[in-house]
Amino acid sequence: MSDDQDFDLKDLDDGELVEQIQDDLYDGLEGEVAEGVEILLDRGQDANDVLGNALVGGMKIVGEDFRDGILFVPEVLKCAAAMKAGMVLLRPILANSSIDISLGKFVIGTVKGDIHDIGKNLVGMMLEGAGFEVIDLGINNPVENYLEACDEHKPVIMGMSALLTTTMPYMGVVIEEFDKRGMMDDIHIMVGGAPLNQEFADAIGAPAYGRDAARSSEMAADYARSLQ
Ligand code: B1M
Numbered sequence: 001m002s003d004d005q006d007f008d009l010k011d012l013d014d015g016e017l018v019e020q021i022q023d024d025l026y027d028g029l030e031g032e033v034a035e036g037v038e039i040l041l042d043r044g045q046d047a048n049d050v051l052g053n054a055l056v057g058g059m060k061i062v063g064e065d066f067r068d069g070i071l072f073v074p075e076v077l078k079c080a081a082a083m084k085a086g087m088v089l090l091r092p093i094l095a096n097s098s099i100d101i102s103l104g105k106f107v108i109g110t111v112k113g114d115i116h117d118i119g120k121n122l123v124g125m126m127l128e129g130a131g132f133e134v135i136d137l138g139i140n141n142p143v144e145n146y147l148e149a150c151d152e153h154k155p156v157i158m159g160m161s162a163l164l165t166t167t168m169p170y171m172g173v174v175i176e177e178f179d180k181r182g183m184m185d186d187i188h189i190m191v192g193g194a195p196l197n198q199e200f201a202d203a204i205g206a207p208a209y210g211r212d213a214a215r216s217s218e219m220a221a222d223y224a225r226s227l228q
Contacts, residue, residue, distance in 0.1 A: 009036050014043065018054045021086070025058035026065075028078025030085035033058075037086040047093040048214070051122075055086045059118070083118055087125070095128035102131050103224040104156035107149045109137030111170045116163035119193060123159065123210065126217035132156075132224070143174045150178075150187055156224050159210070162193040172204035179205065188223055192216055 009032070012020055021036035033055075040050045062079045065071040071079075106127050110120050117139050124134045135153050137145050141160075150158055158178075162168040171191050178184055184207075191201050192210035201209035208223070210216025 009039055014040065014045065018057070021054040022058035022061060025055065025079055025082045025086070026062055028075065028082050030082045033082045034085045034089060037089050041089065041093070047090045051087075051090055051094070055083050055090075059083055080118060084121075087118075087121065091125050094125045100131045101133040103221055103228075104132065105135060105153050106132040106157045106159060106220060107135045107137065107146065107153055107155040108159040108161065109141040109145060109149075110139040110161045110163075111167050111174070112140055112142045113170065114162050114164050114167035115139045116161070116193075119163065119213070120161035122213040123161070123192065123216050126213040127220060130217040130221040132217075132220065143177045146174055147177065147181075150183065155187060156227065157188045157190055157208075157220055159190040159192065159216075159220075162191070163195065165195050168193065168195055168200065169204075171206065175205050190216065190220060 009017060009020060017036055017040060021033055021040075024032040024036060037050055037054065040054065041047065059079065062071060062076060066076050106124075108120060108124055108127070110117055120139075121136075124136050127134050135149060135155065137149055146158060146160070149155075160171045160174060162171060175184075175189060178187065178189065188208060189206055190208040190210050191204070191206040192212075196209060198209050208219060210219060
């Protein structure tokens with residue numbers, strides 16, 4: 001993938017620009033990714049398409065090369081920073097910034113032992129856009145953090161994210177603890193993350209499984225509306 005850019009991103013057509021943003025994300029070039037995203041938005045491209053094609057598409061390539069030992073953690077960290085630089089620009093649009101929080105509160109966090117937060121942040125953004133007040137617990141959360149946050153904020157839904165096969169079972173530990181304390185009737189729990197599926201969610205007793213950010217926010221909104 002290219003290092004130096006001696007051309008103007010504005011000269012590229014939409015398809016070329018999406019590919020260039022993917023390349024720049026791969027190379028961890030935060031400024032270039034942000035600029036490319038801005039250009040696509042200025043051209044009237046839908047924010048969801050920019051997210052899906054340029055950023056998530058770019059991160060997919062990173063994921064494959066990370067898996068195959070072509071990229072390593074320091075490089076992938078730079079890719080993640082570049083992805084976040086693009087997401088910052090999409091956030092106000094995806095979250096709709098009208099600050100509608102009529103659907104109630106949604107507590108969300110990545111589980112203990114897991115520091116992946118890009119997907120969780122995306123879900124949080126879409127939830128804000130759907131009308132939730134999002135309380136983000138960040139990464140590496142033990143069960144106590146979820147319990148404390150739910151006690152303090154009384155959310156309609158509590159969500160957990162996990163990206164590792166080694167951390168996803170911890171979601172079951174959290175659900176067991178919520179169940180033991182009789183909290184499952186009051187708080188709906190949603191789980192999500194790349195290695196999960198509906199079968200796993202059913203096995204750990206999670207009432208809801210969110211496959212991606214768009215679907216998760218729709219499901220959450222439907223659930224919250226059903227209570228109103
Ligand atoms: Co990591 N990593 N990583 N990593 N990393 C994966 C997950 C991996 C699949 C890469 C690979 O091998 N192909 C692999 C896991 C393998 C496995 O478990 N079987 C892996 C590994 C092994 C590791 C380390 C162990 C590597 C090492 O140290 N040797 C290490 C673990 C650290 C830890 O957590 N303790 C590690 C570290 C890292 C970085 C720090 C370098 C970086 C994270 C930076 C960050 O997040 N701030 C990183 C990254 C970036 C990735 C990949 C490349 C990309 C993840 C991502 O952001 N995807 C990833 C490969 C991959 O997933 N293809 C990989 C984009 C994001 C938009 O998608 O997160 O799936 P995703 O979120 C989606 C859905 O899953 C869903 O909606 C989101 C949006 O549509 N969703 C929810 C997510 N959470 C949800 C919650 C919901 C509902 C839906 O409800 C509450």
